[in-house]
Amino acid sequence: xxxxxxxxxxMVERRLSWAVAxxxxxxxxxxxxxxxxxVLARQRWVWRNRHLESDVARRYLWVEFALLAAAGVxxxxxxxxxxxxMLGGGAAVLTVLAVYMTVKNRxxxxxxxxxxxxxxxxxxxxxxxxxxxxxxxxxWWFWALHGAHFLGxxxxxxxxxxxRIAARKPESADAAAFLALRREAALLSGxxxxxxxxxxxxxxxxxxxxxxxxxxxxxxxxxxxTPEALATPMMTVGKRALAVSLAFTVLAVLxxx
Numbered sequence: 544x545x546x547x548x549x550x551x552x553x554m555v556e557r558r559l560s561w562a563v564a565x566x567x568x569x570x571x572x573x574x575x576x577x578x579x580x581x582v583l584a585r586q587r588w589v590w591r592n593r594h595l596e597s598d599v600a601r602r603y604l605w606v607e608f609a610l611l612a613a614a615g616v617x618x619x620x621x622x623x624x625x626x627x628x629m630l631g632g633g634a635a636v637l638t639v640l641a642v643y644m645t646v647k648n649r650x651x652x653x654x655x656x657x658x659x660x661x662x663x664x665x666x667x668x669x670x671x672x673x674x675x676x677x678x679x680x681x682x683w684w685f686w687a688l689h690g691a692h693f694l695g696x697x698x699x700x701x702x703x704x705x706x707r708i709a710a711r712k713p714e715s716a717d718a719a720a721f722l723a724l725r726r727e728a729a730l731l732s733g734x735x736x737x738x739x740x741x742x743x744x745x746x747x748x749x750x751x752x753x754x755x756x757x758x759x760x761x762x763x764x765x766x767x768x769t770p771e772a773l774a775t776p777m778m779t780v781g782k783r784a785l786a787v788s789l790a791f792t793v794l795a796v797l798x799x800x
Contacts, residue, residue: 544660545574548667548689551792552682555799556674565617566673570666572611573634577641579604584646622672630669637662653701653727660693661686681799688749691735692756692791696784698728699760703780706767721768729764732757748798752791759787 549570553563579600586597619627637658644655664686671682705721712718739753766772 544663544689544693545570545666547788547792548664548685549670551689551796552667552670552685553674554796555681555685556671558674560621560674562618562621562673563670565614566669569611569614569618570669572607572614573638574663576604576607576611577638577645579607580638580642581645584642589646618673621676623676626668626672626678630665630672633662633665651701653698656697656701657694660697661690664689664693684746684749685795685799688752688795689792691738691753692788695728695731695735695756695760696788698724698731699763700780700784702728702764703767703772707773710768710773725764725767729761732760732764736761746798748794752794752798755794756787756791759783 549567553559582594582596582600583604586594586600615627615631622630641650641655641659644650644652649655667685667689668678668682671678702721702724705717705724709718709721735753735757739750739757743750763772
């Protein structure tokens with residue numbers, strides 16, 4: 544979710560500049576600071592006793608903040624200030640929100656996952672600004688498509704986890720939660736299929752990307768509760784999802800040329 548849009552956008556641009564390095568560093572560092580911030584937040588508001596990992600988290604956080612500040616100073620030379628404020632401010636808000644929700648043990652909240660998918664997909668916008676002075680129109684399409692694809696993937700993953708829980712407790716509320724989540728994921732996939740059909744004439748590659756993505760999601764949702772599907776190792780599921788995601792990005796890149 545973080546690196547594919549960034550690298551895909553550079554493939555569309557077909558050029559590099561020195562600013563790509565600090566842009567990539569900033570994108571990765573904004574993601575990495577969540578972990579030490581979460582540890583320190585738990586130490587401050589959750590844990591009663593001092594944990595040794597808090598000292599380690601504090602050291603990592605200082606290093607990451609220093610590197611992030613250096614990357615930000617370098618990017619000020621090429622990024623327009625409004626774009627810097629938009630991307631940086633959005634990243635800061637999402638980071639604080641993610642840390643808060645994790646401390647509250649609500650990190651699996653679907654709306655938080657949806658916001659995270661949109662935020663991480665915005666790395667493609669950062670890649671564009673590293674090589675040109677403004678964000679081209681195709682980059683907004685690229686961002687929206689990746690956000691939609693990753694949201695669908697998140698819903699399918701959540702549904703699979705709920706299916707495994709429901710299989711152990713078929714009469715519990717977990718079974719109802721699985722059915723509700725699978726329905727939501729199917730509705731999203733259906734809406735994206737309709738969106739793909741509606742743009743097929745003008746943007747055939749984008750439509751193909753959505754259709755490949757949602758065909759895989761709908762297939763997974765259809766077989767999810769079968770014994771064979773439930774027995775599939777999560778590593779295998781992850782590799783399959785990654786292959787679909789890479790195919791999606793390639794098709795989106797072709798549609799952005």
